Amino acid sequence: MLTTLTLSEAAARLRAGDLSSQELTDACLTRLAALEPTLHAFITPTPELARAAARAADARLTAWRRDPAQPLPPLTGLPLAIKDVLCLAGTRTTAGSRILENFIAPYTATAVQRVLDAGGVIVGKTNCDEFAMGSSTENSAYGVTRNPWNPARVPGGSSGGSAAAVAAGLCLGALGTDTGGSVRQPAALCGVAGLKTSYGRVSRYGLIAYGSSLDSIGPLARSVADVALLFAVIAGHDPRDATTWPDPVPALAPWPADLAGVRVGVPREYFLPGMQPEVEQAVRAAIATLADLGAQVVPITLPHTEYALPVYYLIAPAEASANLARFDGVRYGPRAEADALWDVYEATRGARFGAEVKRRIMLGTYALSAGYHDAYYGQAQKVRTLIKADFDNAFQQVDLIACPVAPTTAFPIGAKTDDPLAMYLEDVFTLPPSLAGICGLAVPCGFDAAGLPIGLQLLGPALGEAQILRAGQAYEQATAWHRQRPHL
Amino acid sequence: MTLSLAEIEHIAALARLRLTDAEKARYREQLSAVLDYMARLRQVDTTHIAPTAAMLPLQTVLRRDEVQPSLSPAELLANAPAADGDTFRVPPVLE
Numbered sequence: 001m002l003t004t005l006t007l008s009e010a011a012a013r014l015r016a017g018d019l020s021s022q023e024l025t026d027a028c029l030t031r032l033a034a035l036e037p038t039l040h041a042f043i044t045p046t047p048e049l050a051r052a053a054a055r056a057a058d059a060r061l062t063a064w065r066r067d068p069a070q071p072l073p074p075l076t077g078l079p080l081a082i083k084d085v086l087c088l089a090g091t092r093t094t095a096g097s098r099i100l101e102n103f104i105a106p107y108t109a110t111a112v113q114r115v116l117d118a119g120g121v122i123v124g125k126t127n128c129d130e131f132a133m134g135s136s137t138e139n140s141a142y143g144v145t146r147n148p149w150n151p152a153r154v155p156g157g158s159s160g161g162s163a164a165a166v167a168a169g170l171c172l173g174a175l176g177t178d179t180g181g182s183v184r185q186p187a188a189l190c191g192v193a194g195l196k197t198s199y200g201r202v203s204r205y206g207l208i209a210y211g212s213s214l215d216s217i218g219p220l221a222r223s224v225a226d227v228a229l230l231f232a233v234i235a236g237h238d239p240r241d242a243t244t245w246p247d248p249v250p251a252l253a254p255w256p257a258d259l260a261g262v263r264v265g266v267p268r269e270y271f272l273p274g275m276q277p278e279v280e281q282a283v284r285a286a287i288a289t290l291a292d293l294g295a296q297v298v299p300i301t302l303p304h305t306e307y308a309l310p311v312y313y314l315i316a317p318a319e320a321s322a323n324l325a326r327f328d329g330v331r332y333g334p335r336a337e338a339d340a341l342w343d344v345y346e347a348t349r350g351a352r353f354g355a356e357v358k359r360r361i362m363l364g365t366y367a368l369s370a371g372y373h374d375a376y377y378g379q380a381q382k383v384r385t386l387i388k389a390d391f392d393n394a395f396q397q398v399d400l401i402a403c404p405v406a407p408t409t410a411f412p413i414g415a416k417t418d419d420p421l422a423m424y425l426e427d428v429f430t431l432p433p434s435l436a437g438i439c440g441l442a443v444p445c446g447f448d449a450a451g452l453p454i455g456l457q458l459l460g461p462a463l464g465e466a467q468i469l470r471a472g473q474a475y476e477q478a479t480a481w482h483r484q485r486p487h488l
Numbered sequence: 489m490t491l492s493l494a495e496i497e498h499i500a501a502l503a504r505l506r507l508t509d510a511e512k513a514r515y516r517e518q519l520s521a522v523l524d525y526m527a528r529l530r531q532v533d534t535t536h537i538a539p540t541a542a543m544l545p546l547q548t549v550l551r552r553d554e555v556q557p558s559l560s561p562a563e564l565l566a567n568a569p570a571a572d573g574d575t576f577r578v579p580p581v582l583e
Contacts, residue, residue, distance in 0.1 A: 106563045199543045213543050242549035310526040321503060328504070330576050335569035341581050342504075350506030358505055362496075362515055363522060365503040379529050381539030386532065388540060420518055421525060437543040 002027040003169030004485055007078055007226040010172055014057075014077045017065055021077030025054035025121050028079040032123060032170040035488055038151055041165040043084045043142045044092050045124035050079065053121040060119065075233060076119030081165045081174040084125040085132055086112050086217070087206040095208045096130040096140040096158075099333045099352035109206025110241065111175060111217045111234040118233045123171050126161030130354045131324065132177055132210045134158050135185060135426040138417055139356040146413070147190060148486040149452055153410035156186030156426075159220065163190035166220050168488055173221035173230050178440075179211050180312050181406075181430025183218040187442040188405035188455020191484060193227045193472065194220040196430075198462040199437030200245045203238030209323040211316035212243075214434050223482055224443060224472040228252045231465060247463060255470040257477060260294035264471070265398035269305035270429055275407035282446030282454040283404045286475065290402060293474050298398050302390040307383050308432040313424055314367045314380040315435070321364030324357070359420060384435050391436040395461045400468050404429050405455035409448045433459050441468040444481040453481075489527070490520045 002024050005013070013019040029047050036042060057077030064072045082088060085095045087105035094100045108116070115122070129139035137145040137160030145160045147153040148168040155164040159176025163186035166174050176183040178196040187194025195218040202217040209215060219230030235249045266287055271280055291297045329335035329348030336347035353361070367376040394401060406426055416423040433440045438461055445456035456475070460468040476482050496516045500507050507515070561574040570577035 103567050106559055106566065200546075213541075239551060243544055243546070245544065246546075304532070307529060307532060310529050313522065314526060314529075325504075329569060330578055331564075332567035333569070339579055341579050344579055345504040346506040349504055353505070355511075358507070358511070359515060359518060361503050361505060362499050363519060366499050366519065366523075369499065369502060375530075376523075376526065378539060379532075379534060381541060382534035382537040383529055383532050384540040385537050386534070420522060 001169070003031050005172060006223045007172045007221055007229055008223065010078055014061055015072070017061070021054040021057040021061065021121060022051070024077065025050050025079050025123070028123055028169070028171055035168055035170060038488070039146050039148060039164050039168055040143050041126055041145050041161040041168065041170055042081070042124040043094055043096065043127050043161070046091060046122055049091070050121050050123045057119055057121060073117065073119035074229060075115060078120055078173070079123050079171045080115060080120045081124055081126045081162055081171040082112055082122055083128050083159050083162050083174070083176045085128060085177055085208045086175060088112050088122065088125065091125065093125065093208070094142065095132070096128045096142060097352070097354065097357070098141045099327045099348070102334065103332050107206060110203035110238045112206065114234050115175065126159070126165055126174060128161055129158035130357050131208065131320070132158040132179055132182055133320070133356050133360055135181065135423055136416065137161060138413065139354055141354055144413055147410045148488055149191065150410065150450070152412055153452065154189070154413055156189035156406070156410065158182040160186045162220050163187050163192055163194065166190070166192045166222060167486060169485070173219060173226055175234070176218060176220050177207060178216050178218050178434065179214045179316060180434045181427040183220060184430050184440055184442040184455070184457060185406050185426065187220050189410040189453065191444045191453030192220055192222055193224050193444070193482065194218065194442045195227045195231055195465065196433070196440040197231065197235065197465065198439040200243050201439070201463065201465065202234050203241040203244050205238055205240040211319040212323060213319060214316055224441070224469055224476050225253070227441070228469045231469070245463060250466050252466055252469060255473060257474060258294040259290060259471060259474050262295045262400070262471060263298055263398040264290050264295045265298050265300035265394050265401040267300050267302045267305070267394070267401060267403055269302050270403035272407060275404070276409060276448065278448040279404050279407060279409065279454050283456055286445040286456040287402050289475060289478055290471065293478055300394050300398060300401070302394060302432065304383065304386045304390050305432055308387055308435055309424060309428055311380045311383050311387065311435060312427070312431040313363070314376050315384065317360040317364030318367045318377050319364070321361045321368065324361055387432055388436040391433070391438055391461070400464070400471055401459040403457050403459070405442045405457040406430070409450070409452035409454060429457060438462050439465050439468060441472045443472045443475055445479070446481060447484070489524055491516050491523070
């Protein structure tokens with residue numbers, strides 16, 4: 001089936017000429033139309049854009065086969081999806097919110113432009129938690145996305161639409177964003193690979209901001225090699241984003257198949273009594289596989305781990321409360337009419353933001369307000385320094401860190417929506433690396449008794465993507481978890 | 489710790505959020521529980537610890553002061569709920 005191909009496999013067939021981008025794109029669009037009523041992975045499918053891009057890609061491939069000396073961009077003709085927090089000029093961009101329900105992006109995000117320039121075919125804008133705030137995609141104003149492995153379960157979040165679309169074969173890869181786990185956790189819960197890039201590695205120009213000291217853009221795909229391919233396209237300095245690293249992106253692959261000489265740290269704080277036992281078993285077995293591949297496994301400690309959750313849920317909402325001040329009914333979105341400007345602001349925001357967004361704006365506003373700033377936001381920033389130092393110390397001893405992505409597999413839709421703290425605990429293993437600005441990779445490493453996927457998380461230092469991608473690929477080639485597909 | 493209704497209303501006013509009475513009651517309960525959880529941060533001794541504000545070792549990134557293409561006023565106003573010429577139209581700011 002065409003829709004189960006990896007990006008690398010499909011690219012090879014497109015180049016060989018035994019498959020056209022139009023056939024491949026049509027296969028994805030047909031599957032998308034058939035499965036969307038069940039999964040709802042997309043807010044805005046873009047079939048017409050996709051067909052036009054596929055035709056152009058086929059023309060380019062034909063010309064290239066006549067003259068292979070011509071450059072052929074790496075994603076030529078490959079169907080991909082984009083999380084709906086990234087702007088695509090001329091296309092509706094909602095961030096999963098009613099406050100942007102009519103917003104037509106006037107420009108294209110750098111990461112998306114790089115995908116287009118590399119020849120990618122965009123099949124649609126994927127569903128997500130409103131303004132990327134959530135761990136289940138249940139906070140979208142456009143309805144919940146369902147997990148392809150079991151439609152009664154969540155896909156994780158906030159990039160749940162991207163993860164579900166990739167897992168279900170509605171596209172071959174996707175872009176998501178990760179502020180506190182929003183690429184890694186849905187990748188794990190949907191059984192695909194997902195990369196949280198180092199803070200500042202991928203330009204955020206054209207990304208609708210949530211927490212500006214944390215937000216990152218990263219790819220999801222059905223193999224680590226595919227994730228590396230997408231990462232190489234989107235990463236690198238951008239003069240339009242002053243918070244991008246100027247350092248060049250190192251060459252990725254070819255990597256050795258083994259992990260000889262690689263030191264892998266296993267933090268004891270990431271194996272909690274309350275976690276699902278099958279998750280711990282699968283992750284420990286995956287670490288044993290890394291050792292079989294030649295890695296030296298080293299017990300380590302990240303002593304401030306337990307404070308990451310309160311630190312994150314003060315800093316991210318504080319930044320969000322400032323970032324979301326721009327949504328006031330003046331420059332974009334529907335406006336609640338009133339006689340005075342003050343009332344326009346309050347009525348528009350009160351009517352158009354969803355429950356979790358309001359909750360985080362309230363929390364962040366409180367944490368920044370006079371009399372509470374030092375005790376909450378200021379203290380959180382200081383503890384963040386300690387969390388970052390934990391990782392700096394660990395990476396003196398080891399090359400990468402192996403741990404679980406999430407404490408559980410996909411949970412039932414509605415199970416945690418009334419208890420914000422229970423939902424926040426879903427991010428307990430993804431928040432510390434986000435606060436440290438480092439990179440992390442989710443790789444499929446097993447299934448629970450109910451047939452739901454489990455993810456292994458590999459963490460590397462800032463700009464250490466090559467190390468974790470190498471280890472992820474070696475693990476993947478030694479196992480078959482990533483070849484499993486949901487029955488739909 | 490339980491936030492008072494007056495505190496909830498004060499925060500909502502600072503955040504320019506109009507909340508229903510039901511929302512105020514719910515956020516009062518939920519934010520109080522979340523803030524109780526946050527209290528564990530006070531256990532950490534941060535006496536000599538500097539806050540982390542910026543994540544990158546970059547300072548004052550500048551570009552050349554040259555005119556570059558940008559979006560037109562018409563493009564920027566295209567999403568506005570109300571516009572007038574080259575400006576956003578809003579209700580009176582001053583009584």
